[in-house]
Amino acid sequence: MVTTRVRETRSTPRGPVTAPPARAGRWQRLRADRILLLLLLPGLLYFLVFHYGALFGNVLAFQDYVPFLGVRDSEWVGLAHFERMFTDPLFWSAVTNTVLIAVLQLAFFFPAPLALALLLHSIAGDTLRKFVQSVVYLPHFLSWVIVIALFQHMLGGAGVINGWLADLGVGGISIIGNPDAYKPLVVAQVIWKECGWATIIFLAALSQVDEQMYEAAALDGASWWRRLWHVTLPAIRPVIILLLVLRLGEFLSIGFEQFFLQRQSVGAEAGEVLDTFVYYTGFASGDFGYAAAVGLFKGVIGIALIYTANKVAHRFGEQGVYKS
Amino acid sequence: MKRRSLLQLTGAGALGIAAGPGLAACSGGGSGGGSVGNAGKDLAPWPAYLPFAGPQPDAPGDDSIGVQPLYLNYPAQLTQSVAETPGDGSEVTAMVVTYEAPPKPLAENSYWQEISKALGVKLNVIVVPDPEYAQKMTTLMASGGDLPDIVMFTNLNLPRRAEFIQRSCADLTDLIAGDAIKQFPNLANIPAYAWQGMGRIGGRFFGVPLERPMPANTMFVNRTRLDEVGAPVDWNHDQYMSAMRDLSSGRRWGTGWYKTLFTSLSGITFHASSAGAPNNWAVRDGGFVHTGTTPQFEQALGVMREVTKAAVHYPDSLTASSTDMQNNFYNQTVASLPNGFGFLALSNLLKAGNRFAVGLARPYSPQATTWRSIGNFGFATFKKADPSRITMLLRICDYLSAPFGSKEYELVNYGIEGKHFTKENGVVTTTALYASENSATLPVRYIGTAPSVLHLPGFPDVAKAAHEWERAVMPRSVANPQNGLQSPIASAKGGQLDQILGDGIAAISFGRKPVSSWKDTISQWRAAGGDQLAEELAKEYQANA
Structure with missing residues (x-):
């Protein structure tokens, strides 16, 4: 019975919303779905505690928060933190770096998994494809500490590549610790680490494309490129838009660990992003209130972005993340 | 599913700033700030300094400028510096930083067993690896909950540390200020610069310093x-x-x-x-x-x-x-x-x-x-308790601070003779077991430590050169x-x-x-x-x- 309903939903993804069942039936449905509801519980608890519960932490943004005094006894300061934020050059430098890196990520990291997924999808041999797939997933499971150490050992001033160049008598390359190379470097790192993993959703979408469409297109003499353009991409467009909108919502959340570990090598001007700024002001300097204000600012921008992106998606006739 | 994704995202935006305020609601009181200063306060006198009449060094030190006494050989005659077992058999938990792998469990760790026995307590340690130290201590300070009996602080600048210590740790002034320190002879042997580097909070003493020599970085x-x-x-x-x-x-x-x-x-x-x-x-x-x-x-x-x-x-x-x-x-x-x-x-x-x-x-x-350095590596503080328990905890620090040339120093720093080290012709040689069982892996050296001397068994030339360096450089420090x-x-x-x-x-x-x-x-x-x-x-x- 349960499986039937799931199948129904999948076969009519854009179907009309089914009419609410009669009141008497509601209890019965709850009973019938109790296993599913139980399975839902841990996830629900997670969101309640770590996402909704944590939202109350935003009051810190309006306090001179002292950890061992707590929210109750810390002094209220109104909008002082926000006033300070808008005139703080360090904050704006962090915003600039974050936006620049986010734009680079969007331009280079967002399309990369799609391209890789298309490539993987076109590999004929099933065994070979599975093997390549497993290999490109692997870096995702390495921690940032290891990935960064790897990049540093390869590209660093005393690293492998500079060692070779020195042996050849050619001048060295300066990438690690070079503020100008920093932003491309961090984007390259994230592509290397996460590209394979990010193909999963695209591959799932690609597997849903009707094979008959390809056959029909091929019969009509469509080349690989034409099939890609007219069959594949339109078929997976909703997924691409969905992921893009989701990505925009997290536009300013470009990651913490990666930047925290490398900030020192290029200094704050080039290396400070919003998340490290929050860490240094909040946790390292104990300025929790100010850090919370910056975090709140980031959250508000995130909501604005996702709302706008979703509106735009609707305008283009796409489903987006949610229906308004 | 769709709506949940949106909420998840907004939630994620706030996650970055969540500092668990719910956990931090501790009982009220003054604002905490400002009162840690010593200006305008009654200042407790510095603990008296009664140096230990130790073994004769090969070259003397000078406390006033930071030259350490030089010992080329390990003393043949050791003195007993602690008269009676400090502990009362109770359980004592200490939270200390570590730069090493965690200690072997008590049951397999003969050094730990021996130290517990010598201290007369059931000693538990919570080791905090150095890279996580700031994070762990900030969390401990924010939680405001139950502290371990002994909490060690390094000199790392943790936000509002002094306010926390003043509020949550035991005031030791009556037990150690001025001549009161004399009841703990090994603590009275800690040079003044170590105490002064630690300083007073609101005119009072809240810790026992872990001495370090004056030469700094x-x-x-x-x-x-x-x-x-x-x-x-x-x-x-x-x-x-x-x-x-x-x-x-x-x-x-x-x-x-x-x-x-x-x-x-x-x-x-x-x-x-x-x-x-x-x-x-x-x-x-x-x-x-x-x-x-x-x-x-x-x-x-x-x-x-x-x-x-x-x-x-x-x-x-x-x-x-x-x-x-x-x-x-x-x-x-x-x-x-x-x-x-x-x-x-x-x-x-x-x-x-x-x-x-x-x-x-x-x-x-x-x-x-x-x-010059700040004169200490940090200091040990204690959870508030009645004076008799604090005295007992200070006696533990006293034992662990036993100076070079005492039997207690040997146990704390080298372990059990024949097991962790051997002595021959004035040279202490550590064994393979020492590598895993010592005062760094079981970091008791961060609960109490002896004033340092220059003694580098097996490296007399390095020790001599270091002493010459101190004599040449420290007078102008x-x-x-x-x-x-x-x-x-x-x-x-x-x-x-x-x-x-x-x-x-x-x-x-x-x-x-x-x-x-x-x-x-x-x-x-x-x-x-x-x-x-x-x-x-x-x-x-x-x-x-």
């Missing part, structure tokens, strides 16, 4: 390689630079820094003190002048840039960890390394082995002002007038202020900015609280004088 050198390139022991700036050049070729470099040096002034200490810059602060006309504002400091920045321009430094000095760079020093990739004076320890000398002699670089100018002073702004923003200076030093040293940009760093530092810090320190200094 020092330039360690590979003396063997320096001798090979003909670098003199007493050198000038040009001789220093030319030695650095001669030491750099292929994949070897004259010097190497590591990233944590650039979170404060540590990266530049050797050059700043060589140039004669004051140790962090100078007191002029009752005001506090920061070393960064002096011409000598700018001169030192110029030398830092000179070093990187000549490419005589390990190229990845800003990404390497301290462990990486120490290994580079041991395997002779770099010939010099700035590090804390505590680096001069037997365990480290063993890593260099007899491949090369570890030495200390003398400053390269006659106007040098070698910077200067203390940091900030040591032991409380300042609310330092407590709240000290880390951030240090970071501004560290970032500025790194930017200039590695050529991202010209030396002339230093004044911008200083204005940034002033605006972020540097000026206020100077004012607060001047006021505190007056009160303590």
Whole structure:
């Protein structure tokens, strides 16, 4: 019975919303779905505690928060933190770096998994494809500490590549610790680490494309490129838009660990992003209130972005993340 | 599903700032700030100093300028420094930092068993690995809940540490101030500078310092390689630079820094003190002048840039960890390394082995002002309890602080004879078991520690050279007038202020900015609280004088 309903939903993804069942039936449905509801519980608890519960932490943004005094006894300061934020050059430098890196990520990291997924999808041999797939997933499971150490050992001033160049008598390359190379470097790192993993959703979408469409297109003499353009991409467009909108919502959340570990090598001007700024002001300097204000600012921008992106998606006739 | 995704995203936006306020709602009270200062308070007298009449050193020390007594051989006759077992058989939990792997469990750890027995308590330790130390301590302080019996603090600038200690830890003043300390003879043997470096909070004592010798952050050198390139022991700036050049070729470099040096002034200490810059602060006309504002400091920045321009430094000095760079020093990739004076320890000398002699670089100018340390590694504090229990905990510190030449020192520092070490002809040799069972893996050395002496079994020449270095360099050394002073702004923003200076030093040293940009760093530092810090320190200094 349960499986039937799931199948129904999948076969009519854009179907009309089914009419609410009669009141008497509601209890019965709850009973019938109790296993599913139980399975839902841990996830629900997670969101309640770590996402909704944590939202109350935003009051810190309006306090001179002292950890061992707590929210109750810390002094209220109104909008002082926000006033300070808008005139703080360090904050704006962090915003600039974050936006620049986010734009680079969007331009280079967002399309990369799609391209890789298309490539993987076109590999004929099933065994070979599975093997390549497993290999490109692997870096995702390495921690940032290891990935960064790897990049540093390869590209660093005393690293492998500079060692070779020195042996050849050619001048060295300066990438690690070079503020100008920093932003491309961090984007390259994230592509290397996460590209394979990010193909999963695209591959799932690609597997849903009707094979008959390809056959029909091929019969009509469509080349690989034409099939890609007219069959594949339109078929997976909703997924691409969905992921893009989701990505925009997290536009300013470009990651913490990666930047925290490398900030020192290029200094704050080039290396400070919003998340490290929050860490240094909040946790390292104990300025929790100010850090919370910056975090709140980031959250508000995130909501604005996702709302706008979703509106735009609707305008283009796409489903987006949610229906308004 | 769709709606949930949206909520998840907004939730994720706030996640970055969640600091668990619900956990932090501890019972009310005053605002905490301001009252940690000593200005306008009744100041408890410093604990009396009754030095231990220990074994005769091979060369005497001098407490007043920071020269340690030199012992080439381990004393043949040991004295008993603690009359009776300190503990009452109860359970005692201590939270301490560690730089090593966690200790073997009690049941398999004969050192731990023996220490527990000697202390007369069931000793539990909560070890906090150094990289997580700040995070763990901040959480502990924020939770405001139940503290372990003994909480050890390093000198790391944790936000609002003094306020926390004043509020949550036991006031020890009545038990240790002035002559009261005499009931703990080994604590009375801790030199005044260690107490003064720790300082008072609101005029009272809240901790027992872990003594460290006065020489601070020092330039360690590979003396063997320096001798090979003909670098003199007493050198000038040009001789220093030319030695650095001669030491750099292929994949070897004259010097190497590591990233944590650039979170404060540590990266530049050797050059700043060589140039004669004051140790962090100078007191002029009752005001506090920061070393960064002096011409000598700018001169030192110029030398830092000179070093990187000549490419005589390990190229990845800003990404390497301290462990990486120490290994580079041991395997002779770099010939010099700035590090804390505590680096001069037997365990480290063993890593260099007899491949090369570890030495200390003398400053390269006659106007040098070698910077003295804060005189301690940190201090142990105690959870509030009735005076009899606090006395018992102080007795434990007293035992662990037993001086060189006592039986207790031998047990704490070397373990059980025949098991962890052997003694022959005045030389203590540690066994393989010692490598995993010692006062660093079970970090009791951070609950209480003996005043340090120069004794490096198996390396008498290194010890002699270090003693000569101390005698040559320390008479002109200067203390940091900030040591032991409380300042609310330092407590709240000290880390951030240090970071501004560290970032500025790194930017200039590695050529991202010209030396002339230093004044911008200083204005940034002033605006972020540097000026206020100077004012607060001047006021505190007056009160303590």
